Amino acid sequence: MGVLARWEAFLVFVLAATLALGALASPYFLTASNLSIAVAGVMPTAIVALPMTLVIVCGEIDISVGSIVGLCAASLAVCREQGLGIEVSMLASLAVGMLAGALNGAIVAYVGLPSLVVTIGTLALYRGIAQIILEERGVTGFPDWYQEIGFGTVPGTPIPWSALIFVAFFLCFAVFLHATHRGRALFAIGNNREAARFSGIDVRRAILGVFVASGGLCAVAAVVLTSYLASARSDTATGLELPVITAVVLGGVSIFGGSGTLGGVLIAVLVLAFVQNALGLAGVTPEAQQIVTGCVLVLTLVLFGAARALRTAALFRRVRAG
Amino acid sequence: MNAVAPVLALQGVSKRFGPIEVLTGVDLDLAGGRVHALAGENGAGKSTVVKIIAGIIRADGGTLRLDGAPVVFQGAADARRHGVAVVHQHPAVFPDLTVAENIFIGRQPRRGGRIDWTAMYATAHELLLRLRMEIDVRLPVKALGIAERQAIEIVKALSLDARVLIMDEPTSTISSREVDRLFEIVATLKRQGVAILFISHFIDEILGLGDDVTILRSGRRVISCPAASLTPEQTVRHMIGADPGALFPKAAAAIGAPVLRVRNLSGAGFVEDVSFDLGAGEILGLFGLVGAGRSEIAQMLFGIVTPDRGEMHIAGTRAEPRSPQEAMRLGLSLLPEDRHLQGLVLPFPIRANATLTVLRRLSGALGLVNRGEENALAREYVARMRVVASGIEQVTATLSGGNQQKVLLAKWLIPAPRVLILDQPTRGIDVGAKAEIHRIVSQLAAQGMAIILISDDAPEVIGMADRILVLRAGRLVATFERDAVDQQAMMLAAAHTTWDQATTPALQATP
Structure with missing residues (x-):
C-alpha cells in the first residue's frame, strides 16, 4: 500500500508537469475549452478503464474491449436502422455488451x-460479428440530446456530459473495489486464487462478474463514442484496448494482479488525455503521439518494478534488523 | 560386485543454516553394488545429506570422498560429471519430447550437424533394455506414468555413466505396482555395480531393499548397520528416539455428543471407506505419512474435493458440502496444509487476512465493509493468538512463519466453527509458536470445539489427541486411545505396509 500511495503522489507530480509543459507548448492549452475538449476525447477510454481495473486486479485481462465497443455500436446502429427508438436501441446495445462480456467470463472462469x-x-x-451485421454502413441521425452526450457540456460550464457519466461510474466502481467485501475478494483472488477459494470466495463467479461489468461498460462507452463521432460504425473503437490497458497500468495497477487503486487510474487517464492534447497542440503527428504513449507505458513499468524492488529490499532490511 | 572400499563416503559432515545445525558429524559409506537406505523422521536431515552429495549445497565441515580421494563439488553439474546422479520424487522431464529425447537432451547424437534420430532411438532402446524396460522410445513422455518417468531419469543417469545413484523418496508418489517395477530396476542396477543411496519413509522398503541402513535423528547418525540386523521395531525406535516427550499438553476436556459423523468416505483417487465420529471438545488425531490421504480427507470434508462415496453428518444432519462456502455455512473450518499457497494472501495486511473468511458478515446492505468492526475483530484475535507484529496493518508476508501461522489460525477461528480441521498446523514453525498453537488448540477443545488434528509429527499427535486414527494408503489402519497410545506401534501402522508379503523377495536374496 505504501508504494501505491507514493506512486499516486508521483502521478500527481507527472500530471502537474504535463499541465506546465502543455502551457509552455501552447498558450491555448490551459484554456477551459481546450481542457474540456481534452477530457471529452479521453472519456471512452476512461469509462472502459474502470472495469479493466477490476479485471486486472483479479489477475486477468480483457483484450476484447475495443471489439465489444464496436459490436455495441453496430448493434445500436442496426436497431436504429430497424426503426427502434434510441432508448430501446441503447438498452439492446447494453444487453449485447453484457452478453459479450459474459461469454468471455464464462470461458475464462468455468472452462478455465x-x-x-x-x-x-x-x-x-x-x-x-459487428462487421457482418452492419457491413460498411455508418448510421447517423441521432436525436439532439444523444449528440450532446459525447460532445456537449453542462450548460454554463466547460464540463462535458460524458465526464459526468464517467464520474458517476467512477464513484460506483471505486466504492465497490475499495470498500465492499466483493472488492476485497477481487484483490484476494488476484494475489492468491487458491487461498481465496479455500477462504470460501466463489472465485469463478467473481471472475464472471468482472467480465460482465467489462462488457456492460463497453456498451456505455459505445454510446459516448458514437455520440462523440455522431456516427455508429462497425470499426468504432478499433484498438481501444491499448490506451485502456496503458491507463490502468500507468495508474499503478499491477499487471500481475492483486494490487492497485482506481484513484491512480483516474490520474493516469488525465495524464494521458493532457499529454496527447499537448502533443497535438504542439503539432506532433498522431503517429508520433503513439510513440510517446508507448514510451510512457514501458517507462512506467520499469519505474514501477524498480520502486517495488527498492521497497522489498527496504522491507527485508527492516525484518533483519528487527 | 563385492565392493569393500566405498565409492563415495561422507566423513564427519556438518551443515548449519543460520543458527540451526541441521547435520552434525554424519558419516555415510556408499559401496558399489549395494543399496544403502537412509531413514529418519521429517527434519532428521535426510534431504540435506542428499543435497550435499548431489552438489546442490556444500557442507560446512567434514569431507566428501570419491574413491578415497577428497572432493568438493562445485554445484550439481560438477557432481554429475563426477558420476553422481539423483532421481527425484517428481522427475523433471520435458513432457512433450519423446523418451529418447529426454534421455539425450542437450547431447543428442549428431551426424552432419543434424540429430541422428536412428542412433538416438537405438541407443535409448538399448539403455532401457539394460533395465529390462520395454518402453517405446518414440513416445512423448507425457504419455507415461511417474514410475516410467523415474526410469527415464535413471536411464539418463546411466547414460552419463553414473556410479552413484541417489533415489530421493522415489516410492512416495507412485503406486505399489509401480514400486515393484522400480525395485526390479534397482536390483538390475545393483548387479551392474552402481552404488545406490535410497531414501524412504517406509520401514519395509528400508529393510527390504537396503543392504545397509543408516538412520538419522535431529541431524545426527544414530546407527549404521546391515539391514538384516534390524527389526522393524528397532528401526522405528531409532528413528523416534527414546524420549517421545510429553511436551504437548492437552487440557482435560469433557467429550460431549458427536458433532461430526463420517461414514465410508471414499474418493480423491485412493481414500477408501474412512469412518469416524468426533465429539464436542474432542481432539481427533489423524496420523499418517505423506501420501496417506490425510489432506485429501480434510479437503473432502471441506467441500474442496467431491467424494465419490460416503456420508457426513454434522450435529445429526446430513451434510454434503460442495464448496468451501457451503462447508463454512455448516460450521466447518479448515486450516490448510500449505500456508503460503492455500492459506494466506501474503501481500495483505494481517487484518485483511484474518477477516477474509467473515468479510461478508462484516458488510452492510450495499456490501460495504464495516471497517470499525473489522479492525476490532482483527485486533482481538491478534491479541488472543499473541501474534508478534507492529499492528494489524503489518503486511503478512513480513511476519515470521510462526506468526503467519497464528494469523492463519485466527482467520479460521473468527468464523467460530463447530468443527475445526487443522492440517499440519505446526509444520515448519519455531518451537515457541508451536507451543502457543498447542495451547490455543487445547483451550478451544476445552471450550467444546470439535477438532481434527492432522499431522505427521508423532509426538504432537500423541500429546494433543484424545484419540488417534492412523492412515495408510487412504485407509484407516489403526486406532489408539489417549491412554493406550504406543508411538512405536503407531509408526509401524503408518509406515509398515506389507512386511510379511514383502514386495521384494528377489532383492533380499541378492547378496
Whole structure:
C-alpha cells in the first residue's frame, strides 16, 4: 500500500508537469475549452478503464474491449436502422455488451482458459460479428440530446456530459473495489486464487462478474463514442484496448494482479488525455503521439518494478534488523 | 560386485543454516553394488545429506570422498560429471519430447550437424533394455506414468555413466505396482555395480531393499548397520528416539455428543471407506505419512474435493458440502496444509487476512465493509493468538512463519466453527509458536470445539489427541486411545505396509 500511495503522489507530480509543459507548448492549452475538449476525447477510454481495473486486479485481462465497443455500436446502429427508438436501441446495445462480456467470463472462469488467449479470440470474433451485421454502413441521425452526450457540456460550464457519466461510474466502481467485501475478494483472488477459494470466495463467479461489468461498460462507452463521432460504425473503437490497458497500468495497477487503486487510474487517464492534447497542440503527428504513449507505458513499468524492488529490499532490511 | 572400499563416503559432515545445525558429524559409506537406505523422521536431515552429495549445497565441515580421494563439488553439474546422479520424487522431464529425447537432451547424437534420430532411438532402446524396460522410445513422455518417468531419469543417469545413484523418496508418489517395477530396476542396477543411496519413509522398503541402513535423528547418525540386523521395531525406535516427550499438553476436556459423523468416505483417487465420529471438545488425531490421504480427507470434508462415496453428518444432519462456502455455512473450518499457497494472501495486511473468511458478515446492505468492526475483530484475535507484529496493518508476508501461522489460525477461528480441521498446523514453525498453537488448540477443545488434528509429527499427535486414527494408503489402519497410545506401534501402522508379503523377495536374496 505504501508504494501505491507514493506512486499516486508521483502521478500527481507527472500530471502537474504535463499541465506546465502543455502551457509552455501552447498558450491555448490551459484554456477551459481546450481542457474540456481534452477530457471529452479521453472519456471512452476512461469509462472502459474502470472495469479493466477490476479485471486486472483479479489477475486477468480483457483484450476484447475495443471489439465489444464496436459490436455495441453496430448493434445500436442496426436497431436504429430497424426503426427502434434510441432508448430501446441503447438498452439492446447494453444487453449485447453484457452478453459479450459474459461469454468471455464464462470461458475464462468455468472452462478455465487463460483470459489473454480467450479475449484475443473474441477480439476477432466480436469485431467480425459487428462487421457482418452492419457491413460498411455508418448510421447517423441521432436525436439532439444523444449528440450532446459525447460532445456537449453542462450548460454554463466547460464540463462535458460524458465526464459526468464517467464520474458517476467512477464513484460506483471505486466504492465497490475499495470498500465492499466483493472488492476485497477481487484483490484476494488476484494475489492468491487458491487461498481465496479455500477462504470460501466463489472465485469463478467473481471472475464472471468482472467480465460482465467489462462488457456492460463497453456498451456505455459505445454510446459516448458514437455520440462523440455522431456516427455508429462497425470499426468504432478499433484498438481501444491499448490506451485502456496503458491507463490502468500507468495508474499503478499491477499487471500481475492483486494490487492497485482506481484513484491512480483516474490520474493516469488525465495524464494521458493532457499529454496527447499537448502533443497535438504542439503539432506532433498522431503517429508520433503513439510513440510517446508507448514510451510512457514501458517507462512506467520499469519505474514501477524498480520502486517495488527498492521497497522489498527496504522491507527485508527492516525484518533483519528487527 | 563385492565392493569393500566405498565409492563415495561422507566423513564427519556438518551443515548449519543460520543458527540451526541441521547435520552434525554424519558419516555415510556408499559401496558399489549395494543399496544403502537412509531413514529418519521429517527434519532428521535426510534431504540435506542428499543435497550435499548431489552438489546442490556444500557442507560446512567434514569431507566428501570419491574413491578415497577428497572432493568438493562445485554445484550439481560438477557432481554429475563426477558420476553422481539423483532421481527425484517428481522427475523433471520435458513432457512433450519423446523418451529418447529426454534421455539425450542437450547431447543428442549428431551426424552432419543434424540429430541422428536412428542412433538416438537405438541407443535409448538399448539403455532401457539394460533395465529390462520395454518402453517405446518414440513416445512423448507425457504419455507415461511417474514410475516410467523415474526410469527415464535413471536411464539418463546411466547414460552419463553414473556410479552413484541417489533415489530421493522415489516410492512416495507412485503406486505399489509401480514400486515393484522400480525395485526390479534397482536390483538390475545393483548387479551392474552402481552404488545406490535410497531414501524412504517406509520401514519395509528400508529393510527390504537396503543392504545397509543408516538412520538419522535431529541431524545426527544414530546407527549404521546391515539391514538384516534390524527389526522393524528397532528401526522405528531409532528413528523416534527414546524420549517421545510429553511436551504437548492437552487440557482435560469433557467429550460431549458427536458433532461430526463420517461414514465410508471414499474418493480423491485412493481414500477408501474412512469412518469416524468426533465429539464436542474432542481432539481427533489423524496420523499418517505423506501420501496417506490425510489432506485429501480434510479437503473432502471441506467441500474442496467431491467424494465419490460416503456420508457426513454434522450435529445429526446430513451434510454434503460442495464448496468451501457451503462447508463454512455448516460450521466447518479448515486450516490448510500449505500456508503460503492455500492459506494466506501474503501481500495483505494481517487484518485483511484474518477477516477474509467473515468479510461478508462484516458488510452492510450495499456490501460495504464495516471497517470499525473489522479492525476490532482483527485486533482481538491478534491479541488472543499473541501474534508478534507492529499492528494489524503489518503486511503478512513480513511476519515470521510462526506468526503467519497464528494469523492463519485466527482467520479460521473468527468464523467460530463447530468443527475445526487443522492440517499440519505446526509444520515448519519455531518451537515457541508451536507451543502457543498447542495451547490455543487445547483451550478451544476445552471450550467444546470439535477438532481434527492432522499431522505427521508423532509426538504432537500423541500429546494433543484424545484419540488417534492412523492412515495408510487412504485407509484407516489403526486406532489408539489417549491412554493406550504406543508411538512405536503407531509408526509401524503408518509406515509398515506389507512386511510379511514383502514386495521384494528377489532383492533380499541378492547378496
